[in-house]
Amino acid sequence: MSRRVYSEFPAYIRIPLYAFVGIALLLLMLPLAVALPISINADPWFTYPFRAISLRWFTQLFSSPLWTGAMVNSLVIAVSTTVVATILGTLAAIGLVNPRFPFRAAVMALAISPMIVPVVVLGLGLFIFFSPLGLNYSYAGVVIAHTILASPFVVITVTATLTRFDFNLMRAAAGLGAGRVTAFRTVMLPIIAPGVAAGAIFAFASSFDEVVMVLFIAGPQQRTVPKQMFTGLREQLDPTILAAAAVMILLTSCLMAVAYNANRKR
Amino acid sequence: MVQPPIHVGMTGISKTYDGHSFVVRNLNLEIAKGEFLTLLGPSGSGKTTTLMMLAGFEYPSSGEITLDGRPIQDKPPEKRNIGMVFQNYALFPHMTVAENVGYSLRVRGLSKEQIGARVSEALAMVQLSSLAQRKPAALSGGQQQRVALARALVFEPSLVLMDEPLGALDKKLREDLQLEIRRIADRLDLTVVYVTHDQHEALTMSDRVAIFSDGCIQQIGSAQDIYGCPANRFVAEFVGDNNCLDAKVISIEGELVRARLPGGQEVRARGSAHSKVDQRATIAIRPESIRISGQARAATLRGQVCDIIYCGDQFRIHVELPGGERLIAKSSSSLGVRMEMGSPVLLDWEPHDAWALDGR
Numbered sequence: 001m002s003r004r005v006y007s008e009f010p011a012y013i014r015i016p017l018y019a020f021v022g023i024a025l026l027l028l029m030l031p032l033a034v035a036l037p038i039s040i041n042a043d044p045w046f047t048y049p050f051r052a053i054s055l056r057w058f059t060q061l062f063s064s065p066l067w068t069g070a071m072v073n074s075l076v077i078a079v080s081t082t083v084v085a086t087i088l089g090t091l092a093a094i095g096l097v098n099p100r101f102p103f104r105a106a107v108m109a110l111a112i113s114p115m116i117v118p119v120v121v122l123g124l125g126l127f128i129f130f131s132p133l134g135l136n137y138s139y140a141g142v143v144i145a146h147t148i149l150a151s152p153f154v155v156i157t158v159t160a161t162l163t164r165f166d167f168n169l170m171r172a173a174a175g176l177g178a179g180r181v182t183a184f185r186t187v188m189l190p191i192i193a194p195g196v197a198a199g200a201i202f203a204f205a206s207s208f209d210e211v212v213m214v215l216f217i218a219g220p221q222q223r224t225v226p227k228q229m230f231t232g233l234r235e236q237l238d239p240t241i242l243a244a245a246a247v248m249i250l251l252t253s254c255l256m257a258v259a260y261n262a263n264r265k266r
Numbered sequence: 267m268v269q270p271p272i273h274v275g276m277t278g279i280s281k282t283y284d285g286h287s288f289v290v291r292n293l294n295l296e297i298a299k300g301e302f303l304t305l306l307g308p309s310g311s312g313k314t315t316t317l318m319m320l321a322g323f324e325y326p327s328s329g330e331i332t333l334d335g336r337p338i339q340d341k342p343p344e345k346r347n348i349g350m351v352f353q354n355y356a357l358f359p360h361m362t363v364a365e366n367v368g369y370s371l372r373v374r375g376l377s378k379e380q381i382g383a384r385v386s387e388a389l390a391m392v393q394l395s396s397l398a399q400r401k402p403a404a405l406s407g408g409q410q411q412r413v414a415l416a417r418a419l420v421f422e423p424s425l426v427l428m429d430e431p432l433g434a435l436d437k438k439l440r441e442d443l444q445l446e447i448r449r450i451a452d453r454l455d456l457t458v459v460y461v462t463h464d465q466h467e468a469l470t471m472s473d474r475v476a477i478f479s480d481g482c483i484q485q486i487g488s489a490q491d492i493y494g495c496p497a498n499r500f501v502a503e504f505v506g507d508n509n510c511l512d513a514k515v516i517s518i519e520g521e522l523v524r525a526r527l528p529g530g531q532e533v534r535a536r537g538s539a540h541s542k543v544d545q546r547a548t549i550a551i552r553p554e555s556i557r558i559s560g561q562a563r564a565a566t567l568r569g570q571v572c573d574i575i576y577c578g579d580q581f582r583i584h585v586e587l588p589g590g591e592r593l594i595a596k597s598s599s600s601l602g603v604r605m606e607m608g609s610p611v612l613l614d615w616e617p618h619d620a621w622a623l624d625g626r
Contacts, residue, residue, distance in 0.1 A: 175350040177347070178373045
């Protein structure tokens, strides 16, 4: 298959195409470009132009126990969610690529439904469901809630990787004496690792900036950065929120870059 | 002569996915130790399913599989200690050649030194020592197949299964590897079950060939048996070229029968134990056994040339008989040049070269 190079297209197609893509990207970036610089405004106002530039909001972010506690919570919950969602999602994907899986299409639809169902509905449902179980206002409850939202990302990325996986390799491994677990660990996992890693990063990101579930399920002990930002918006609006946002964006961008590089090396 | 012991036994094996259509039907097969058995048949004939049941990747719906006299059909593949070579090689792409070959030994927990020694021995056997540190993607198809072979043999299984291992290679390479596989199998005294749809491969490599069709073995025997003495019309048509003519037995003369073609002409052929007068039969005669001439002799058949095809070393002459049947004869001489389309010819053969097969 020969790939068409864009410079081969005639100018009357190429220029509008570039322009359209440029505008679309700009639309995605513009809100960030407007909001983020305010985090280095020396004054506590959300207005341009700045009178002076300072890192005081970042200092405040990292010195306030309210914010540092929220950051620790966010990381703990996101990492736990990532581990649980990656394991569950990978196992689900392995089962769901098997054409003999009963009611495969229906189960697949169910597995990725949390991406489609409104989170408010899920959150309310979980809140009611968790009450008799005592899972509201607990770390476990928040991790379960986030796992529900994060697993579909893993299912989708791992399924995509597995469709290119040659299952004869698992037969070959079995024929050479490897049990199922050994064969999975030594043959399948190393080959599908990029898909699993990509799914894990999406899972992390989806938990790390999640706010709706947290508003329903989390108590004061489980206050995460997005929840802190949300309360901050209502109670004491100052650019610390934007400093927190900048840190979160930086962190997730780094993760994405790592994943991109890991995928490219293969 | 001492019979070698039975290594693999399949008794009353059937395989069905839906309960009524059978992929393999009541299969009975005994494979001797050190034997090279080829399962030959068209696709969908059940030969690969049979191999997969031996390997443990498919489970028979009924019947018993034994290895060295012990039933194995309930054992998972990883406990069977059977070597397997796959059609698409199935090499692990993330491992080097040496890691691929050593995989079975690592899984068995051998020490690094033992693994290293046996891997280099196996790679030397397939002449790939210099490529040990390459990844499979950096190898040619033939080299990948050699790695797959070394990987299947390094843990010293006594039974090796091969599923069309040379299917993806070009002709020259395929012939080289055929000889090499046979040489290695003989040297290590391996029992090999080899699946192919290439009859030349089957006839040149095997001690015995089993012809599969419709989930059943149609005939099993040496290459000479299969080629020279087909058991039924399917085998006659599948292995090599054969002219098959519908006929009716009119008399039996010792081991020969005389049969009448629909056009009224009479031919002679070897009969079977079941041949009966007035029975319908298929007369099978190979193109190379037919003598074709322009002048009258004690000829058996008259016909008309309807096509002459030049094939380099020979001519293939298509002859139409008065009853409408067509025969193909081979002629290596310049005779074909002198013949013309539509010219009448006389055909005959040694009665012992033709077979009268039961039924049609």
